Amino acid sequence: MDNQQFDLFGPAFKANPYPTYAAMRQAQPLCQRDAANGKSIWFVTRYADVAAILRDSTRFVKNVQNTMTADERAALPPVPPLIGLLSNHMLNLDAPDHTRLRTLVNKAFTATVVNQMAGRIQTRADQLLDKVQARGAMDLINEYAYPLPIHVIAELLGVPTRDQHRFRQWSDVFVTPSVNIHRQTKKYLKTKRLMEDFTAYFRQIFADRRQQPQADLITSLLQAEEQGDKLSEEELFSMMILLIVAGHETVVDLISNGIFALLQQPAVLTQLQHQPEQLDAAIEEMVRYDGPVERATMRFAAQDIEMNGHLIRRGDAVSLVLAAADRDPEQFDAPDTFDPARHNNRHLGFGLGIHYCLGASLGRLEGRIAISTLLRRLPNLRLAAPAETLKWRTVPILRGLQQMPVVWDR
Numbered sequence: 001m002d003n004q005q006f007d008l009f010g011p012a013f014k015a016n017p018y019p020t021y022a023a024m025r026q027a028q029p030l031c032q033r034d035a036a037n038g039k040s041i042w043f044v045t046r047y048a049d050v051a052a053i054l055r056d057s058t059r060f061v062k063n064v065q066n067t068m069t070a071d072e073r074a075a076l077p078p079v080p081p082l083i084g085l086l087s088n089h090m091l092n093l094d095a096p097d098h099t100r101l102r103t104l105v106n107k108a109f110t111a112t113v114v115n116q117m118a119g120r121i122q123t124r125a126d127q128l129l130d131k132v133q134a135r136g137a138m139d140l141i142n143e144y145a146y147p148l149p150i151h152v153i154a155e156l157l158g159v160p161t162r163d164q165h166r167f168r169q170w171s172d173v174f175v176t177p178s179v180n181i182h183r184q185t186k187k188y189l190k191t192k193r194l195m196e197d198f199t200a201y202f203r204q205i206f207a208d209r210r211q212q213p214q215a216d217l218i219t220s221l222l223q224a225e226e227q228g229d230k231l232s233e234e235e236l237f238s239m240m241i242l243l244i245v246a247g248h249e250t251v252v253d254l255i256s257n258g259i260f261a262l263l264q265q266p267a268v269l270t271q272l273q274h275q276p277e278q279l280d281a282a283i284e285e286m287v288r289y290d291g292p293v294e295r296a297t298m299r300f301a302a303q304d305i306e307m308n309g310h311l312i313r314r315g316d317a318v319s320l321v322l323a324a325a326d327r328d329p330e331q332f333d334a335p336d337t338f339d340p341a342r343h344n345n346r347h348l349g350f351g352l353g354i355h356y357c358l359g360a361s362l363g364r365l366e367g368r369i370a371i372s373t374l375l376r377r378l379p380n381l382r383l384a385a386p387a388e389t390l391k392w393r394t395v396p397i398l399r400g401l402q403q404m405p406v407v408w409d410r
């Protein structure tokens with residue numbers, strides 16, 4: 001038992017979690033902590049263990065109800081309808097529901113379909129830089145890394161782009177650790193209000209699309225819903241929030257963490273400016289070295305499981321630390337070095353197994369266009385504040401800066 005020996009939540013940890021993760025991987029690669037419900041939560045930091053658990057979707061499940069006996073399930077308090085509307089998505093479900101939901105949207109995310117969006121993503125990236133170029137300074141997150149992917153996912157879903165600013169608040173609620181739904185705290189009431197706002201907004205969009213179908217993902221999902229057994233109303237709302245959140249939060253962090261890494265290694269940055277063909281490999285290295293998803297979403301043990309001399313009990317939660325696995329020296333040479341030419345870079349930054357990132361092709365494309373456009377158009381790009389003064393977001397599973405002031409030569 002770890003007895004909270006490692007601080008996994010404070011601001012100092014968030015600023016640089018890698019030394020703590022290295023110490024955990026060395027001393028307690030399966031690190032057990034007490035969870036609030038009387039069970040344990042296990043933090044897993046070795047590449048081999050993380051990869052094995054990601055692949056094992058039978059014994060490590062996403063839906064905690066699949067770890068319970070029929071009696072335990074019957075004793076659960078009812079789920080408030082609002083929560084049901086937002087949490088019935090593929091990343092919270094196991095086969096066969098997971099398979100059914102993923103199949104409905106898979107076609108929209110294949111590399112071929114996604115590559116057809118390149119021209120529009122490029123136009124949007126250029127428009128954003130047109131607005132700031134002459135100024136010689138911007139907050140890279142608010143003025144570039146955030147508005148780009150939110151525009152892309154809004155367009156893909158078929159949501160009016162003028163409403164994009166509302167996505168951010170909804171998304172913040174969704175990635176913040178869950179509030180206690182049985183206590184009427186201020187935070188709970190704010191969350192509830194935003195969730196109601198979100199569902200009312202999408203109810204209207206669905207009504208509009210039913211009247212006037214368009215060539216977008218929402219219309220095709222509504223058609224699936226009408227066929228009856230393919231998609232329930234709860235699953236439709238949950239799909240929206242998942243695609244909005246997973247489809248932009250991560251890309252914001254890929255662009256900003258990637259640029260942050262490059263700005264601290266000017267030689268690598270110059271090399272990429274001269275050899276843009278290396279950018280694809282560099283993007284993979286950005287996802288490995290300081291990737292957007294620090295820890296995978298929670299899995300639960302469906303049965304008692306023996307692992308490396310430990311007993312993970314049925315119902316225990318398992319947090320897979322992707323950021324630690326991707327710096328495991330057993331898997332990567334010089335893991336703490338950012339090497340854009342790294343060979344055989346089989347990182348876990350997009351996950352693995354049945355929940356492998358649905359949007360990996362889209363995320364890579366957006367990252368490549370965003371970063372190459374910045375490097376091409378903003379000469380002598382540099383941070384406008386010392387790196388160590390920048391603040392990191394406190395969301396436990398994601399890794400990204402709150403703001404990133406940059407300047408360049410006009």
Ligand code: HEM
Pocket residue numbers: 090091092102242243244246247248250251254287291292293296297298348349350351352354355356357358359360362363364367
């Ligand atoms: C570049 C940025 C991205 C990174 C690093 C990333 C990373 C990940 C990771 C690690 C997972 C697995 C989580 C787990 O197993 O707990 C995941 C799942 C997912 N991602 Fe991404 N993602 C990115 C971009 C996107 C985009 C652009 C979309 C578009 C909608 C997207 C949609 C999804 C969805 C729907 C899932 C759940 C898949 C399932 O449960 O089968 N992601 N992503």
